[in-house]
Amino acid sequence: MNLERYLEQRRKLVDQTLKQLLVDHETPPRTLNKAMQYSLFSGGKRIRPILALASGEAVGARLARILPFACALEMIHSYSLVHDDLPAMDDDDLRRGKPTNHKVFGEAMAILAGDGLLTEAFRIMAQGALRKRQDRTAALQAIWEVAAGAGMAGMVGGQVADIEAEQKKPTRKIVEYIHTRKTGALLRASVRVGARVGGATSRQFTRIDQYGTAVGLAFQVTDDILDIEGGTEKTGKRVGRDAELNKATYPAALGMKKTKQYARELLDDALSALKTFGPKAEPLRQIALFVVERAVPAEP
Amino acid sequence: MNLERYLEQRRKLVDQTLKQLLVDHETPPRTLNKAMQYSLFSGGKRIRPILALASGEAVGARLARILPFACALEMIHSYSLVHDDLPAMDDDDLRRGKPTNHKVFGEAMAILAGDGLLTEAFRIMAQGALRKRQDRTAALQAIWEVAAGAGMAGMVGGQVADIEAEQKKPTRKIVEYIHTRKTGALLRASVRVGARVGGATSRQFTRIDQYGTAVGLAFQVTDDILDIEGGTEKTGKRVGRDAELNKATYPAALGMKKTKQYARELLDDALSALKTFGPKAEPLRQIALFVVERAVPAEP
Numbered sequence: 001m002n003l004e005r006y007l008e009q010r011r012k013l014v015d016q017t018l019k020q021l022l023v024d025h026e027t028p029p030r031t032l033n034k035a036m037q038y039s040l041f042s043g044g045k046r047i048r049p050i051l052a053l054a055s056g057e058a059v060g061a062r063l064a065r066i067l068p069f070a071c072a073l074e075m076i077h078s079y080s081l082v083h084d085d086l087p088a089m090d091d092d093d094l095r096r097g098k099p100t101n102h103k104v105f106g107e108a109m110a111i112l113a114g115d116g117l118l119t120e121a122f123r124i125m126a127q128g129a130l131r132k133r134q135d136r137t138a139a140l141q142a143i144w145e146v147a148a149g150a151g152m153a154g155m156v157g158g159q160v161a162d163i164e165a166e167q168k169k170p171t172r173k174i175v176e177y178i179h180t181r182k183t184g185a186l187l188r189a190s191v192r193v194g195a196r197v198g199g200a201t202s203r204q205f206t207r208i209d210q211y212g213t214a215v216g217l218a219f220q221v222t223d224d225i226l227d228i229e230g231g232t233e234k235t236g237k238r239v240g241r242d243a244e245l246n247k248a249t250y251p252a253a254l255g256m257k258k259t260k261q262y263a264r265e266l267l268d269d270a271l272s273a274l275k276t277f278g279p280k281a282e283p284l285r286q287i288a289l290f291v292v293e294r295a296v297p298a299e300p
Numbered sequence: 301m302n303l304e305r306y307l308e309q310r311r312k313l314v315d316q317t318l319k320q321l322l323v324d325h326e327t328p329p330r331t332l333n334k335a336m337q338y339s340l341f342s343g344g345k346r347i348r349p350i351l352a353l354a355s356g357e358a359v360g361a362r363l364a365r366i367l368p369f370a371c372a373l374e375m376i377h378s379y380s381l382v383h384d385d386l387p388a389m390d391d392d393d394l395r396r397g398k399p400t401n402h403k404v405f406g407e408a409m410a411i412l413a414g415d416g417l418l419t420e421a422f423r424i425m426a427q428g429a430l431r432k433r434q435d436r437t438a439a440l441q442a443i444w445e446v447a448a449g450a451g452m453a454g455m456v457g458g459q460v461a462d463i464e465a466e467q468k469k470p471t472r473k474i475v476e477y478i479h480t481r482k483t484g485a486l487l488r489a490s491v492r493v494g495a496r497v498g499g500a501t502s503r504q505f506t507r508i509d510q511y512g513t514a515v516g517l518a519f520q521v522t523d524d525i526l527d528i529e530g531g532t533e534k535t536g537k538r539v540g541r542d543a544e545l546n547k548a549t550y551p552a553a554l555g556m557k558k559t560k561q562y563a564r565e566l567l568d569d570a571l572s573a574l575k576t577f578g579p580k581a582e583p584l585r586q587i588a589l590f591v592v593e594r595a596v597p598a599e600p
Contacts, residue, residue, distance in 0.1 A: 027452060027453040027457065028457065028461075029457055029460045029461050029464065031460060031464065032452055032456065032457055032460040033452070036452070079415075083411055083412075083415060086408075086411065088406075088407035088408045088411060089408050089411065106388075107388035108386075108388045108389050108463055109460065109463075111383055111386065111388060111389065111411065112383075112456055112459055112460055114415075115379075115383060115414075115415075115418065115456050116451060116452045116456040116457075118415065118418055118419065119418065119447055119450045119451035119452070119456060120447065120451045120452055122422045122443065122446075122447040123444060123447030123448055123451055126440050126441075126443040126444035126447060127444060129440050130437070130440050130441065130444065136436040136437060136440060137430070137436060139440065140426050140429050140430050140436060140439070140440065141426075141430065143422065143426040143443065144423060144426035144427060144430065146422075147419055147420065147422040147423030147426060148423055150419045151416060151419035151420045151423055152327060152332055152333070152336070152416045152420055153327040156332065156412055156415050156416040156419060157327065157328065157329055157416075159412055160329045160331060160332040160409065160412055161328075161329050163408055163409075164329065164331065
């Protein structure tokens with residue numbers, strides 16, 4: 001399969017659906033819509049929705065069933081970036097090369113746009129779950145997964161731990177604790193949601209979950225590497241920003257060599273979790289390869 | 301019935317359940333829990349959960365079915381207060397006579413505590429919906445109701461409209477637009493949720509919804525009155541704060557006399573919507589009376 005083409009097609013599908021759900025059904029006030037859409041349509045890679053769709057595919061599900069959940073995951077990711085960038089948080093002026101939400105709309109509107117994206121994500125999932133012939137128990141489990149991945153034991157908790165760690169020396173334990181929550185939990189939730197709504201057997205679910213845990217961490221490990229070694233064009237943010245903010249990162253805790261080794265180990269974990277899956281899981285495999293090899297190319 | 305005793309019992313039931321759900325099942329980080337609990341357990345009247353429970357009662361439902369949803373409504377109300385008080389929003393130092401969340405925990409933590417309360421509210425609803433013998437379609441409808449009432453067409457949208465109106469002369473239309481969304485939508489959602497999860501017939505649902513629309517507005521109309529005529533002990537905030545912030549209020553748009561008339565009309569609407577209900581709807585009736593008469597006593 002051609003991963004690049006696959007990602008492009010899926011990204012378009014997600015963008016179309018997000019537009020249908022949010023732009024075609026706008027409700028006033030206008031400014032709130034503008035602020036929400038500004039961040040939601042600012043050129044993200046849509047990795048969370050694509051992971052959800054690919055997990056659904058791996059268990060043979062129709063994409064239409066997964067799409068509302070996939071979109072909700074992206075909306076939650078988007079809200080988290082808007083709030084993270086606020087002056088009281090990371091105080092960032094640029095995101096993906098564009099002024100951050102509060103720089104354009106002001107702080108109050110950015111807080112509310114984030115709140116709106118988070119709340120609407122759940123409305124859209126409930127709406128998707130109420131569709132005809134949708135398995136409602138699976139849909140409710142998926143809503144639970146998303147909330148758990150995004151909430152106090154997941155993303156929000158990780159963000160708090162991240163802020164608190166800025167005053168501490170980063171150890172491997174602290175870094176792992178932060179990243180399994182801050183980014184790992186929602187990425188893992190993404191594959192779990194796809195598997196749940198897609199009707200995975202409990203054996204399939206366990207394996208996809210193993211994959212998700214590994215890829216969720218790999219994503220952050222490689223992000224940490226790219227923050228040091230990647231250019232702005234690869235990451236969309238300034239090189240060295242983590243070190244500047246004294247962030248707890250893998251290279252700071254393990255050194256660069258061990259961090260790269262760890263990324264390769266996580267790739268192995270992700271791929272071996274999918275061993276019993278056939279060609280339908282090829283997108284999941286290719287995504288794991290892509291995530292790791294963008295930062296740690298395979299040795300020739 | 302003795303309303304005071306009823307409200308006290310229900311408040312206790314809600315508090316107990318919130319403690320079970322959040323305090324007994326704490327997950328680190330500790331600071332996040334502390335910040336979330338600080339605002340959630342700061343002596344609110346629990347009016348939204350009580351409305352949800354009373355609506356469930358009115359259609360003969362068991363309270364246990366409604367409780368997770370009732371608690372979620374209070375968590376969402378609590379998050380909205382934490383975010384509203386932020387320096388970028390209303391910039392309030394006191395809430396119910398205590399320092400606001402960001403005054404105690406800092407701005408970043410207050411933003412995250414709000415995000416956490418909002419997200420966990422949906423986790424708790426999904427969890428409640430997945431219980432044995434819960435009607436999952438009704439539960440999903442209830443989750444939808446809450447998200448719609450709290451989201452961009454509801455509370456968040458109303459908050460944006462409120463901020464934007466600070467620069468305008470308040471007309472009745474603007475005030476009504478703001479308040480049906482900012483406070484009305486979540487109060488209305490509260491009774492709708494109780495009716496949905498409680499298994500209301502569609503005729504019962506329509507009537508309870510009419511009641512909710514009227515009471516939701518009455519709540520805000522009387523709040524506006526009390527902001528001028530009530531003492532701090534009745535409202536928990538400084539008298540005249542709305543005028544100070546140039547807020548769009550009913551007295552500013554209609555004058556005090558018409559505002560009081562309007563409150564009595566809304567009370568009539570609320571009570572007549574419940575005419576066909578028997579004694580099981582007595583709590584709903586008494587709550588409507590209480591809401592309006594705390595600000596506009598019946599003439600002798």
